Amino acid sequence: xxxxxxxxxxxxxxxxxxxxxxxxxxxxxxxxxxxxxxxxxxxxxxxxxxxxxxxxxxxxxxxxxxxxxxxxxxxxxxxxxxxxxxxxxxxxxxxxxxxxxxxxxxxxxxxxxxxxxxxxxxxxxxxxxxxxxxxxxxxxxxxxxxxxxxxxxxxxxxxxxxxxxxxxxxxxxxxxxxxxxxxxxxxxxxxxxxxxxxxxxxxxxxxxxxxxxxxxxxxxxxxxxxxxxxxxxxxxxxxxxxxxxxxxxxxxxxxxxxxxxxxxxxxxxxxxxxxxxxxxxxxxxxxxxxxxxxxxxxxxxxxxxxxxxxxxxxxxxxxxxxxxxxxxxxxxxxxxxxxxxxxxxxxxxxxxxxxxxxxxxxxxxxxxxxxxxxxxxxxxxxxx
Amino acid sequence: xxxxxxxxxxxxxxxxxxxxxxxxxxxxxxxxxxxxxxxxxxxxxxxxxxxxxxxxxxxxxxxxxxxxxxxxxxxxxxxxxxxxxxxxxxxxxxxxxxxxxxxxxxxxxxxxxxxxxxxxxxxxxxxxxxxxxxxxxxxxxxxxxxxxxxxxxxxxxxxxxxxx
Numbered sequence: 001x002x003x004x005x006x007x008x009x010x011x012x013x014x015x016x017x018x019x020x021x022x023x024x025x026x027x028x029x030x031x032x033x034x035x036x037x038x039x040x041x042x043x044x045x046x047x048x049x050x051x052x053x054x055x056x057x058x059x060x061x062x063x064x065x066x067x068x069x070x071x072x073x074x075x076x077x078x079x080x081x082x083x084x085x086x087x088x089x090x091x092x093x094x095x096x097x098x099x100x101x102x103x104x105x106x107x108x109x110x111x112x113x114x115x116x117x118x119x120x121x122x123x124x125x126x127x128x129x130x131x132x133x134x135x136x137x138x139x140x141x142x143x144x145x146x147x148x149x150x151x152x153x154x155x156x157x158x159x160x161x162x163x164x165x166x167x168x169x170x171x172x173x174x175x176x177x178x179x180x181x182x183x184x185x186x187x188x189x190x191x192x193x194x195x196x197x198x199x200x201x202x203x204x205x206x207x208x209x210x211x212x213x214x215x216x217x218x219x220x221x222x223x224x225x226x227x228x229x230x231x232x233x234x235x236x237x238x239x240x241x242x243x244x245x246x247x248x249x250x251x252x253x254x255x256x257x258x259x260x261x262x263x264x265x266x267x268x269x270x271x272x273x274x275x276x277x278x279x280x281x282x283x284x285x286x287x288x289x290x291x292x293x294x295x296x297x298x299x300x301x302x303x304x305x306x307x308x309x310x311x312x313x314x315x316x317x318x319x320x321x322x323x324x325x326x327x328x329x330x331x332x333x334x335x336x337x338x339x340x341x342x343x344x345x346x347x348x349x350x351x352x353x354x355x356x357x358x359x360x361x362x363x364x365x366x367x368x369x370x371x372x373x374x375x376x377x378x379x380x381x382x383x384x
Numbered sequence: 385x386x387x388x389x390x391x392x393x394x395x396x397x398x399x400x401x402x403x404x405x406x407x408x409x410x411x412x413x414x415x416x417x418x419x420x421x422x423x424x425x426x427x428x429x430x431x432x433x434x435x436x437x438x439x440x441x442x443x444x445x446x447x448x449x450x451x452x453x454x455x456x457x458x459x460x461x462x463x464x465x466x467x468x469x470x471x472x473x474x475x476x477x478x479x480x481x482x483x484x485x486x487x488x489x490x491x492x493x494x495x496x497x498x499x500x501x502x503x504x505x506x507x508x509x510x511x512x513x514x515x516x517x518x519x520x521x522x523x524x525x526x527x528x529x530x531x532x533x534x535x536x537x538x539x540x541x542x543x544x545x546x547x548x
Contacts, residue, residue, distance in 0.1 A: 055516040062501075063525060098410060225437050225462055228490035241462060317410045318441065318458055318469070329441035329458065342526070344443035346494070354493040383516055 020048065025368075027056050033130065033372065034379025036353075042365055050360035050368050052353050058383040065343040070096050070170060070310040073340070078164035080345055081381040084123035086116045086155075087323035089168035091345075094249065095319045095330040096170045099312035108172030108302040109251045114185070114293045115158060115167055117286040121192075122151040123324035124279045124286075131276060131373035132203050135212050140203045147195060150188055157181065170310060172303035182294045189287050196283050204280060213276060214267030217359040217371045224270070227358070228351040231326015232282065233375055236262035236275035243322035255292050257285045272367075272374035279376070309338045325349050325376055349381040387412035390434060390468050397431075398424050411458070413469035418455070418481040421472050422508075425487045428459060428468070435463040439484070442494035444502040446476070448528040453479050453502055474504060483509040501526040 026037035035056040041048040061080060065073045077092040078085040090112055097104060104112075129144025152162045157178055159167035167174055203209055219229065221237045234241060242259040244252040260281035262274025312334040321328045325348030335341040352375040360368055385393075391405045391414055401420035406413050416424050428436040441458035452473040460467045474481050483506035485491045495506045496515040503524035506512060514521065523530055532541055 055514075055518070058516040060525065223489075226489045228438055228440065228488070239462075246465065315409060316456070320440065327440065331441055331443050331456070331458070333445050342443070342445045344441065346441040346443075350493065351490060354490065358489075 018043065023365075025050075027053075033377055036377075036379045036382065038356075038368070040360075040365065040368070045364050045366075047360050047363055047365055047368060049357055052356050054353060054379070054382050056383065057380045059380075061384045062343050062345065065340045067339065069338050070100075070312070070340060071306075071308070073343070074169065075164065075166045078166055079380065080384055081323065081325065081328075081347065081349070081378055082163055083126055083378050084119045084324035085163065085165050086112075086119035086167065087321055087328065089165060090116055090250075091319065091321040091323070091328050091330040093168045093170050094321060095317055095332045096310065096312065098319055099315065099317035099332055099334055100170075100306075100310055101312075102171050102304055102306055104172050104250075105301045105304055106251075106298050107176070107300040108304070110293050110297040111173045111177060111302055112168060113251055113255075114177070114290055114297075115155065115165070115173070117289045117293070118151050118154055118185070119165075120286045120324045121283055122148050122155070124283055125151070127324075127373075127376045128199070128203075128276065128279055131370075131376075132209070134369045134373045135209065137203065137206075137209065140199070143195075143199070143202070147192055150192070154181075154185060154188060157184065169303055169306070171306040172301070174303070176302045177297075182297075185290060185294060189291060193284065193287050196280065199280060204277060210266050210273060212367075212370055213273035213374065214271060216267075216272045216367045217363055217374070218268040218271040219355070219359065220270060223355075223358075227355040229326075229355060230328075230348045230351060231322065231324070232278040233275055233326060233348070233352055235260065235278045236374075237270035238262050238264070238274075243320050243327050247320060249319070249321070251293075254296070255289050257289050260285065272370050275374040275376075311336060311338050323348060325352070325378065325381065345384055347381040347384070349375075349377045349379075352377050353382050385433065385464060385466050387466075387468055390466065393431070393434060394424065394427070397427055409469075411467070411469045413456075413471050415471045415473070418472040418474050421470075422482045422484060422487070424470065425457070425484045428470070429487050433464075434461065436461045436468070438462055439488035439490045439494070440467075442491060442498065444498040444504055444526070446502055446526060446528045448476075451476055453504055455481065455498065455504060457484070479504040480507060481505075482507050483512075485509055500524070503527065 021042045023040040025040055027035045037053040039051045061076050064076055077088040080088045125144045125148040129141040133141040156162050159165045219237050221239045224234050224237045238261050240259050240261045245259055260278050262278055266273050314336045316333040318331045329346035331344040332340050333342040388407050401416050401424050402414055404415040428434050436459040438460045440460045443456045445454045455472050457470040498504050499512055500514040500517050
């Protein structure tokens with residue numbers, strides 16, 4: 001990639017010339033959360049810039065949508081963000097339902113939210129676990145992954161897949177909850193919820209860990225909004241905004257949950273630690289939501305009758321879904337045929353990657369790892 | 385504010401820039417002249433009653449039959465919790481419009497993506513390079529008349545059908 005405009009000269013006080021280094025990080029790097037590359041310009045350990053070079057995982061998902069039709073695109077949405085595919089399913093289902101004016105049966109909505117919130121727990125566990133691992137703590141990662149496996153087992157019981165679920169359909173979900181599912185999930189939640197406190201004891205307030213994250217790459221609220229940071233990254237700046245609560249969709253208005261925000265408790269407001277701790281707190285909220293859904297879920301069908309060849313009227317529709325990596329924008333243009341005319345997916349990781357260049361200026365190279373991990377970037381979601 | 389009120393306020397200030405307003409669409413939108421997009425967006429962003437502080441989504445759509453490319457901006461205000469869609473049409477032959485990067489930083493990568501996939505040139509953009517496709521790629525894949533090249537650096541793009 002061209003680096004025109006990013007050259008700079010380093011002049012030391014004692015007259016000795018120093019040289020800036022151009023380092024390559026990635027595309028295969030254990031801490032880059034997928035295949036992405038940074039061109040780092042550094043003066044010793046201090047970075048001048050870290051320019052993200054993306055596109056390695058560009059599978060032209062948006063273009064594929066134009067060829068496979070509305071129903072056929074559902075499995076592809078799993079691959080947009082394979083760490084938390086449920087919300088991608090939901091985003092696509094919701095935008096098609098909005099474009100075509102389809103009503104989802106009430107039980108179907110509950111199934112969706114249960115699946116999505118379990119997916120959020122799994123995603124945040126991976127995010128938190130890999131973040132600790134990137135910074136050098138191996139053990140907590142295994143603790144997080146152990147619990148994530150249990151969530152994956154639950155999701156496997158629900159839809160037969162552990163990663164790319166293809167669970168939702170336009171008009172509802174593919175299958176009802178299996179028999180005894182509520183008991184299974186409740187047993188997991190009973191066992192899991194006390195562990196959140198354990199994570200805090202083990203990792204969150206560990207002195208070494210806090211020192212690595214506090215005051216690193218702080219983002220102000222205004223900056224975050226201007227760069228369109230979303231989800232936990234936005235809430236980490238102390239701004240209480242959650243699409244589930246503030247632009248409610250599905251059955252979220254009926255549910256009671258808090259929106260945790262960063263408070264700058266160990267350093268500057270909006271630093272890496274704040275983004276991290278918001279995810280830990282959200283684990284608890286997701287547990288709360290799943291419990292409520294299991295209590296409130298009504299009987300009835302889970303899937304509305306939808307035409308096999310869905311042809312939404314000419315026009316466009318846009319929905320926003322609170323995915324694990326924040327507000328995900330789904331835009332679909334229909335020309336009245338059975339194929340979407342254009343699909344656009346704006347993901348949370350995409351906005352998060354675009355701010356890396358700005359945040360990386362003047363921080364240590366080692367802190368770049370903490371920064372990327374705290375932004376919870378998932379590379380396939382950036383490239384689509 | 386409702387979309388109609390937003391449009392009214394925009395009409396008062398930048399009436400000559402607006403070519404259409406569709407209140408009955410699923411997401412009500414204003415269609416504006418592409419040349420005046422920066423002034424309109426600057427006003428939408430700065431006006432305290434509108435305060436569209438967030439560009440949530442920006443897409444390009446190639447309308448082949450109608451012979452234009454449409455750039456669609458989904459705006460949202462965290463301050464007032466209201467939304468509007470702004471659309472601007474550019475020609476397919478020489479697609480070019482001013483960049484709104486100075487208004488919302490989020491536009492930087494979103495515009496790069498549209499440039500990459502649809503070939504719209506955003507004048508005044510600080511770093512207009514391809515984002516997703518390789519730098520030496522020819523053509524813009526999301527154009528409706530895009531034809532996939534036979535090969536790329538000696539690698540064939542043709543695959544035998546698995547359904548034989």
